[in-house]
Amino acid sequence: MIEVTKLIKRFGLKTILCGLDFQVQPGEFVALLGPNGAGKTTFLRILASLSKPSFGNVKVAGYSLPNESAQVRAKLGVVSHLPLLYPDLTAEENLQFYARMYGITNYQLQINKVLNLVGLEHRRKDLVRTFSRGMSQRLAIGRAILHEPQVILFDEPYTGLDQDASEMLDKVLKEIASHGQTVVMTSHDLIRAEALATRFDVLSRGVITASINKNDLKNQNVLDFYKQALEN
């Protein structure tokens, strides 16, 4: 579903990603771990077609980037730490707008389904500016899955959420994962990542330094695996 080979990304003289290789099979939930400044967000922005690779090949859902970016965007949902929502529109109006932008026909049914999934049915007529951070983030997830994407990218979805909001988000993410969609999530929250992901990759100094399937962890926990990967 995602194939990345020898990806290099440079900003001026600074190289952020240095020949990164990364593959994700359909239905996998990959947690992309790594310290601050490792290049996780830059990598996700390239996968989302928001940034162009300097060198290397990137294929998402069978389409090459950056040449077939419109096709990739149609198959992709993105949740970042910013909600990408308009505060002066209601939850429903925000979703209606994005539904039009994704060319969804009969979108009202889909909006009802999504609002139900993220638990915001009762707040559909409320302005997004009145939402808490956790509610905004749940609606942001609703926005990202509205067009039923094959691949969903989550960039630090837990940033700024309190315990209750994080637990609510866990439920939503588990629900999404159960639908068999391919997910790549960056997170510093290893405990949450461990509960959700089926594979863990560590991105450090611009390359994937370690990768392990959940089944192969055995007695080890993700924290040990992460520490070892960084030490190596």
Added chain:
Amino acid sequence: MKPSFLKATFAIIHKDLAAEFRSRELLTAMLTFSVLVILIFNFALDLNIDVRQKVTAGVLWTTFAFAGTLGLNRSMAVEKDRGCMDGLLLAPVDRSAIFFGKAISNLAFMLIVEAIVLPLYAFFYNETRIFQWEFIAVLLLGSIGYISVGTLLSAMSVQTRTREILLPILLFPITIPVLIASVLASGAIINDAGLPQIITPLNLLIVYDVIFIAVSFMFFDAIVEE
């Protein structure tokens, strides 16, 4: 699923108008600023009728140009501040649909402000010739040129920390041809200079509009991408 160019453009216009009519932040700022400028010029230029007639077109276009930068800045800042520009760029639509959607929304806001300011201007400056169709045509053409290049430049300046300062610095030098042609055409109408005096700046405005729209259309994609 990919929406048509027109559907995506109208979705953006609809979203911008709905958000603005609810918050009224942008229109209030533009209107307040315009009315204040008109009032200040009214008292500052306490001149005889002849001199007033000569400067009146310049006063009007200066007001609209400065008010326009307020609107352009705010319109793009809304997209940038909560990451909504990324939301637009992630949609499987032609990027030029985003440009036209934003440009048409900005033009609508500018025309609303002009429609409210013109009667006030006519009252303070005792000038009724600004309601002639020729004047309205100049106003429309001048606004189209100004907003098309303004939308492009605001998409660029909004990505910087000094966006409020950068936009006018970039915009005013580039739009000088449009502003000069608009002032010349408006002045000729107000001073009853006759059709030949109006036609030349009007033609210039049309040419500039076509060039500015084409250039903005061509470069918007490159500007919004990292």
